Amino acid sequence: MKVSPLAPAGFPSIPPIAGVRFSTSAAGVRYPGRTDVMLAELAPDTVMAGVFTTSATRSAPVLDCQAKIAGPSTGPAAILVNSGNSNAFTGQAGVEAVESLTARVAEKLGCSKDRVFTSSTGVIGEPLPYDRIEAKLDELASSLDEGGIEPAARAIMTTDTYAKGAFVEVEIGGEPVRIAGIAKGSGMIAPDMATMLVYIFTDALIGQPALQTLVKCQSDLTFNCITVDSDTSTSDTLLMAATGASGVDVTDSVTFNEALHGVMLDLAHQVVRDGEGATKFVTVRVTGARTNADARRVASAIANSPLVKTAIAGEDPNWGRIVMAVGKSGAEADRDRLSIRFGDILVAEQGWVSPGYSEEQGASYMRGEDLTIAVDLGLAGGMATMWTCDLTHAYIDINADYRS
Amino acid sequence: MKVSPLAPAGFPSIPPIAGVRFSTSAAGVRYPGRTDVMLAELAPDTVMAGVFTTSATRSAPVLDCQAKIAGPSTGPAAILVNSGNSNAFTGQAGVEAVESLTARVAEKLGCSKDRVFTSSTGVIGEPLPYDRIEAKLDELASSLDEGGIEPAARAIMTTDTYAKGAFVEVEIGGEPVRIAGIAKGSGMIAPDMATMLVYIFTDALIGQPALQTLVKCQSDLTFNCITVDSDTSTSDTLLMAATGASGVDVTDSVTFNEALHGVMLDLAHQVVRDGEGATKFVTVRVTGARTNADARRVASAIANSPLVKTAIAGEDPNWGRIVMAVGKSGAEADRDRLSIRFGDILVAEQGWVSPGYSEEQGASYMRGEDLTIAVDLGLAGGMATMWTCDLTHAYIDINADYRS
Numbered sequence: 001m002k003v004s005p006l007a008p009a010g011f012p013s014i015p016p017i018a019g020v021r022f023s024t025s026a027a028g029v030r031y032p033g034r035t036d037v038m039l040a041e042l043a044p045d046t047v048m049a050g051v052f053t054t055s056a057t058r059s060a061p062v063l064d065c066q067a068k069i070a071g072p073s074t075g076p077a078a079i080l081v082n083s084g085n086s087n088a089f090t091g092q093a094g095v096e097a098v099e100s101l102t103a104r105v106a107e108k109l110g111c112s113k114d115r116v117f118t119s120s121t122g123v124i125g126e127p128l129p130y131d132r133i134e135a136k137l138d139e140l141a142s143s144l145d146e147g148g149i150e151p152a153a154r155a156i157m158t159t160d161t162y163a164k165g166a167f168v169e170v171e172i173g174g175e176p177v178r179i180a181g182i183a184k185g186s187g188m189i190a191p192d193m194a195t196m197l198v199y200i201f202t203d204a205l206i207g208q209p210a211l212q213t214l215v216k217c218q219s220d221l222t223f224n225c226i227t228v229d230s231d232t233s234t235s236d237t238l239l240m241a242a243t244g245a246s247g248v249d250v251t252d253s254v255t256f257n258e259a260l261h262g263v264m265l266d267l268a269h270q271v272v273r274d275g276e277g278a279t280k281f282v283t284v285r286v287t288g289a290r291t292n293a294d295a296r297r298v299a300s301a302i303a304n305s306p307l308v309k310t311a312i313a314g315e316d317p318n319w320g321r322i323v324m325a326v327g328k329s330g331a332e333a334d335r336d337r338l339s340i341r342f343g344d345i346l347v348a349e350q351g352w353v354s355p356g357y358s359e360e361q362g363a364s365y366m367r368g369e370d371l372t373i374a375v376d377l378g379l380a381g382g383m384a385t386m387w388t389c390d391l392t393h394a395y396i397d398i399n400a401d402y403r404s
Numbered sequence: 405m406k407v408s409p410l411a412p413a414g415f416p417s418i419p420p421i422a423g424v425r426f427s428t429s430a431a432g433v434r435y436p437g438r439t440d441v442m443l444a445e446l447a448p449d450t451v452m453a454g455v456f457t458t459s460a461t462r463s464a465p466v467l468d469c470q471a472k473i474a475g476p477s478t479g480p481a482a483i484l485v486n487s488g489n490s491n492a493f494t495g496q497a498g499v500e501a502v503e504s505l506t507a508r509v510a511e512k513l514g515c516s517k518d519r520v521f522t523s524s525t526g527v528i529g530e531p532l533p534y535d536r537i538e539a540k541l542d543e544l545a546s547s548l549d550e551g552g553i554e555p556a557a558r559a560i561m562t563t564d565t566y567a568k569g570a571f572v573e574v575e576i577g578g579e580p581v582r583i584a585g586i587a588k589g590s591g592m593i594a595p596d597m598a599t600m601l602v603y604i605f606t607d608a609l610i611g612q613p614a615l616q617t618l619v620k621c622q623s624d625l626t627f628n629c630i631t632v633d634s635d636t637s638t639s640d641t642l643l644m645a646a647t648g649a650s651g652v653d654v655t656d657s658v659t660f661n662e663a664l665h666g667v668m669l670d671l672a673h674q675v676v677r678d679g680e681g682a683t684k685f686v687t688v689r690v691t692g693a694r695t696n697a698d699a700r701r702v703a704s705a706i707a708n709s710p711l712v713k714t715a716i717a718g719e720d721p722n723w724g725r726i727v728m729a730v731g732k733s734g735a736e737a738d739r740d741r742l743s744i745r746f747g748d749i750l751v752a753e754q755g756w757v758s759p760g761y762s763e764e765q766g767a768s769y770m771r772g773e774d775l776t777i778a779v780d781l782g783l784a785g786g787m788a789t790m791w792t793c794d795l796t797h798a799y800i801d802i803n804a805d806y807r808s
Contacts, residue, residue, distance in 0.1 A: 057731030057739050089727045089739065091756035124724030125757055234731050306710065306795075307803055314804030320528030323493045327461030327638050335461050335493060352495035353529050391710075393800050399711055400718030400796070 006273035019043030019243025022148030030084030035155040053236035059088030077115035087120040153182035166266035203246035277394030289382030294331035301329035309391035317362025337378030410677035423447030423647025426552030434488030439559035457640035463492030481519035491524040557586035570670035607650035681798030693786030698735035705733035713795035721766025741782030
């Protein structure tokens with residue numbers, strides 16, 4: 001698999017987060033010759049928060065995490081993730097796999113089973129061969145390393161073309177606080193159903209309800225604003241662990257909130273930049289809507305439209321398709337108040353193409369790699385931004401291949 | 405453009421509908437060397453009904469038709485359609501084009517301007533060169549022919565790969581009644597934004613409110629149940645004309661309603677079979693939902709999922725993606741009550757793959773050209789059916805080409 005042309009230069013340099021250690025192993029769940037399991041050990045009293053897919057057919061590990069996430073924060077905790085098999089739509093066998101894995105990890109690390117969170121990503125509907133993972137737990141427990149975040153990011157990849165990481169250090173009350181995150185995801189893919197998994201670690205000190213609120217709020221502004229192909233997975237999971245090891249209380253800290261936003265947005269953009277077959281990174285910005293919800297409807301209709309996305313792939317400044325997407329979105333819109341911009345170029349206004357616009361300008365802009373489509377509805381103050389990528393032949397190649 | 409592999413053997417044989425005459429002309433709106441305007445003249449007192457796109461950015465001709473459709477049914481009427489330019493997002497110039505065209509047609513045919521209905525299909529946002537059409541009105545008016553429905557179906561094509569027609573004759577109270585229809589549409593396409601246009605003609609006698617109710621109801625069961633790419637056009641229009649020339653009153657006739665359903669479903673399926681790049685015709689049938697609306701949510705999520713559609717293109721019986729689409733649909737679903745069938749083959753039930761299912765069975769089924777995906781949610785009696793096609797490289801080829 002060729003690395004996405006939109007990939008960042010490399011994995012960022014991420015120093016240790018006090019209270020977090022990682023290990024990885026090649027358990028052979030599905031992929032031969034590569035690591036496919038990662039374990040993160042979290043210091044005693046680490047506070048956990050999380051957001052999860054709203055799919056009605058979500059996987060056994062997701063259901064288990066959801067049940068545990070708001071539980072007590074006493075004692076050590078752990079996150080175990082495998083790639084290659086999503087343990088979704090696997091009936092009672094899926095539940096048994098999660099039960100067994102969490103019990104065995106708890107035993108190895110000396111923590112409560114209720115503090116072991118698992119994720120699985122890969123093919124749907126096949127039993128998870130969890131004995132292969134359990135056979136590697138001794139190796140995983142004995143090789144934990146606070147510098148192991150990059151190998152961890154690699155072990156959770158399915159059809160991602162690069163490992164995704166982000167890091168920031170901020171000062172709060174004169175003390176440094178670190179936030180590091182890793183993510184995987186690039187759409188959905190044969191042979192596997194790839195899904196989005198995100199793990200964020202901080203040494204900040206914060207209570208569970210406050211952390212959960214932050215994580216939920218920032219997810220809505222970051223991961224819930226990206227789309228590759230409009231298809232929602234059965235396994236999407238974001239877990240955040242705050243070890244408290246820095247001793248810095250970040251409750252109500254605007255600096256921390258903004259830093260967390262930055263890390264999450266960075267990872268979210270990296271997922272889009274690894275979108276299956278992507279060659280363009282596209283920001284869709286909608287303003288002037290009657291409400292924020294209406295703005296989001298319009299942004300989503302544009303960002304998910306196969307016709308808009310194929311036009312972008314063809315470097316065609318086809319603003320007629322933007323008009324089409326606005327029209328079908330269900331949001332209040334008035335043709336004669338609508339304006340459309342490609343970057344800074346005013347393309348359409350007052351119900352028609354702008355007098356100053358030339359097709360050459362638009363075509364030249366579309367040849368860029370990072371594009372912004374801005375729509376102003378001219379009605380009120382509602383706004384929303386979404387990020388997406390183009391729809392190319394490579395998406396069809398990746399997804400129309402037979403699984404086996 | 406190669407004819408779709410899913411095309412019917414040929415245009416059906418359609419006898420005249422008493423009270424309707426057609427003519428066509430090559431006005432050079434956009435396409436050189438082909439007919440691009442059709443005129444249908446309708447006998448005095450023809451009753452008109454119609455359904456239209458709900459797009460917030462709908463075109464000038466659509467807005468004009470909507471304003472006129474429920475008006476008085478006295479005097480002759482006419483339908484004028486051009487391909488090559490949709491007269492959408494053309495501001496005040498678009499309104500002027502419709503005003504001028506309808507006035508000139510009314511003059512030529514001796515009818516009220518309020519009884520002239522126009523449609524335009526093609527590129528968005530460019531002024532309609534309506535002088536070119538007006539220059540052909542004498543030719544159009546003098547060549548009207550009751551046998552001209554097939555050339556009419558050809559003149560309204562944009563990127564359709566075949567002309568679409570359907571016909572039925574039924575007996576009501578011992579008297580024959582005819583219904584004939586033509587349609588165009590195959591998705592959206594560069595250089596043009598293709599849209600769906602449908603014209604249905606009958607010699608039945610029926611009042612406007614009754615006809616409007618029938619047309620609306622049957623649209624919901626036919627044209628509103630198909631999807632090629634989930635993108636809704638700014639010009640979708642269905643017009644039905646009942647000339648009354650047979651003298652047979654069909655008000656409240658179940659036979660007529662069923663016959664109309666048949667013609668509309670036939671045309672709707674022909675649009676899907678000409679879906680851009682389509683190689684498979686797919687019926688998505690959902691039963692057992694909590695409500696009909698929930699069933700439609702699930703059917704729509706499956707029929708519009710790029711991952712389901714690329715799997716079908718790859719002849720991959722990837723039922724995991726069906727599970728994914730059910731999960732994301734927003735409808736009530738219970739993983740353990742869900743069952744999935746490919747044709748008659750039970751694939752998944754009780755939260756997992758069916759014990760009797762073999763991948764070879766599924767793979768063999770998917771090699772067919774007409775496929776049925778059936779999902780039973782096992783909750784209550786809600787049901788819905790939608791029709792779609794696969795998503796192939798040809799869709800990208802057609803839509804990622806630069807317009808000019």
